Amino acid sequence: MADPHIKSEMDWFDYISVILYRLGFVLAAPSVALLPWQSAYPARELCFVAAAMCASSLHIYIKSFRLTLQGACWVGLVCAMLGYPMIGLGGAFITLGGLCFKEYFCFKVPGLPLQPLLLAGLWFALALGALPVAQILAALSALLFFIVSIAKWRMPLHFDIGDKSKYEI
Template sequence: MANPEHKESLDGLDKISVVIYRIGISLVSVALLMLAFAEILCVIESDKAGFMRHLSIHVVAISAAMCAATIHIYDKKIRTLIVWSGWLGLVTFIALPSHDWLFIGFFFVTFSGVALKESYCFKIKGLTLVPMLLILSVLVIWMKDAALLAILSSISGAIFAFLALKKWRMPLHFDIGKKSNYQI
């Protein structure tokens, strides 16, 4: 967790990685809300549901890659788990596109790690519930229950949207923390 009294000197790569991470968090919220909307369209049997769901899953993949590539966590083991889940999700997304519950599950592990990491910095109600909501969402995707998925992903998306707003208001160096604390 970043110490507000410590101001780390950031180079250009540090600044770019923080901005990409924050864009990734913003896209997570957009992707989850798009997925909720797509599932609502499925429930009302709209012709646009398939396209919207396809698009939202692609945005989920992009946001997972952005967060996985730029997350700043001191502990090497935890960072590896979060990052590799994102990359395994991308590989599965490409290799097994019909197994959406599987690659979305890997992406949601990455997003759960982001939510838990950020819960140490922010006291946002519901942020610690996001991992459970995302786990349930994967189960619901496997069960193909559009109505329940719309509810779960809209709640998760709203929590991530609130987190994104909070993140963009804070200085960039808060995301990096103290560079000497990172395990390499």
């Protein structure tokens, strides 16, 4: 989590990781929006990709939070590969929802702290086949992903890195 007043020197890996993290939010918006709809668009798989992009590039100082959010994504991916895609999607939602909650403290986007609850509700609606409810929750969640994506891209890249000396390794 960044300190915007501190500008650490960034190497090529820092630039790539910040861009991947931000692109993960961009990809999450349409992927989540299309989850409850029958389409040729591989929405669930792209939700996994979005979560993995964010999880692989987290810039959170506190190691336990960073590892929890990354672990949820990786366990979810393993579950999906083992034939439990809904459990896997839950892991991706934990990662994406947790990161939206974190981003609320940076951007104060109204509704963003509710993103984990929206994604939990969406997961249950999808699991239970309640498609009208899932469609509403997916639209709200996608809108929040879209808003936070715009907010992230409007700020300089170094804001995501912050003070490198504060990271718990």
